[in-house]
Amino acid sequence: MKNILEAPFLQDMIEVTSNMYRLGWDERNGGNVSYLLKEEELKEYLDLNNIVRTIPLMGLYDTNFDISPLIGKYFIVTGTGKYFKNVKKDPETNLGIVRIAEDGKHIELLWGYKDGGRTTSEFPAHMMCHMARLKVDPNNRIVIHSHPTNTLAMNYVCPLEDKIFSHTLWQMSTECIVVFPEGVGVLPWMLCGTKEIGEATAKKMQDYRLVIWGLHGVYASGKDMDETFGLIETVEKAATIYNLIGSRKIINTITNDNLKEIANYFKVNYRKEFLD
Ligand code: 2HA
Numbered sequence: 001m002k003n004i005l006e007a008p009f010l011q012d013m014i015e016v017t018s019n020m021y022r023l024g025w026d027e028r029n030g031g032n033v034s035y036l037l038k039e040e041e042l043k044e045y046l047d048l049n050n051i052v053r054t055i056p057l058m059g060l061y062d063t064n065f066d067i068s069p070l071i072g073k074y075f076i077v078t079g080t081g082k083y084f085k086n087v088k089k090d091p092e093t094n095l096g097i098v099r100i101a102e103d104g105k106h107i108e109l110l111w112g113y114k115d116g117g118r119t120t121s122e123f124p125a126h127m128m129c130h131m132a133r134l135k136v137d138p139n140n141r142i143v144i145h146s147h148p149t150n151t152l153a154m155n156y157v158c159p160l161e162d163k164i165f166s167h168t169l170w171q172m173s174t175e176c177i178v179v180f181p182e183g184v185g186v187l188p189w190m191l192c193g194t195k196e197i198g199e200a201t202a203k204k205m206q207d208y209r210l211v212i213w214g215l216h217g218v219y220a221s222g223k224d225m226d227e228t229f230g231l232i233e234t235v236e237k238a239a240t241i242y243n244l245i246g247s248r249k250i251i252n253t254i255t256n257d258n259l260k261e262i263a264n265y266f267k268v269n270y271r272k273e274f275l276d
């Protein structure tokens with residue numbers, strides 16, 4: 001068996017959580033990451049018949065949801081109550097590798113959560129997002145939840161509505177419409193950890209890779225860590241510019257014609273109704 005601490009997927013988890021902590025997006029136990037692993041890549045590092053613990057899916061909260069499309073799938077996931085700050089120095093406590101059990105009601109721990117921990121409290125929302133994204137893009141593997149500071153600040157002053165929020169972000173920097181031509185989905189404030197917010201997020205994920213959780217943070221998805229992190233980073237950069245402008249009078253802007261020109265030049269399929 002190869003050393004799991006050297007596995008690329010584990011290194012990706014360490015790097016992304018460290019970066020998000022360094023950027024100030026994930027204070028204390030804020031944020032969580034899940035990464036769909038391939039059996040072929042995992043079996044080089046772990047004996048997949050060795051189940052360390054079986055954990056009820058409906059654990060922390062009363063969240064009974066249908067996970068059947070993911071039965072038998074493997075994920076590496078940040079642990080509940082765990083701090084991104086600590087992932088690098090102790091991955092085996094702060095991360096876990098799990099398989100969705102045959103009965104669809106349990107998860108099988110194969111590695112990690114060394115102190116008796118379990119998956120993030122946002123596990124239902126993560127799994128529902130994976131299911132939604134896999135239908136749209138079979139290559140989707142990552143879901144990240146984070147509390148990026150400027151994106152969150154923007155939630156207090158910009159209407160929480162898909163078109164207005166997306167269009168405002170697109171106007172804040174030329175590259176935005178190229179990076180997220182579909183725009184971003186926006187949810188109102190909702191109670192986190194619940195099946196309801198998971199379902200609402202997954203519904204938005206049918207159309208968007210990034211969903212704003214009003215007055216809370218973001219959910220982002222993608223085929224790899226770079227794409228997913230890059231998406232949050234680009235939205236956060238645009239939100240930072242928005243906040244730096246503040247209430248000063250805007251005398252120059254990226255017009256709808258400019259946005260169309262960028263999208264056409266870079267051949268991206270932008271959401272047309274957002275530029276009406
Ligand atoms: O897990 O960010 O939304 C901590 C959170 C919950």
Ligand code: ZN
Pocket residue numbers: 030031145146147192216217
């Ligand atoms: Zn959160």
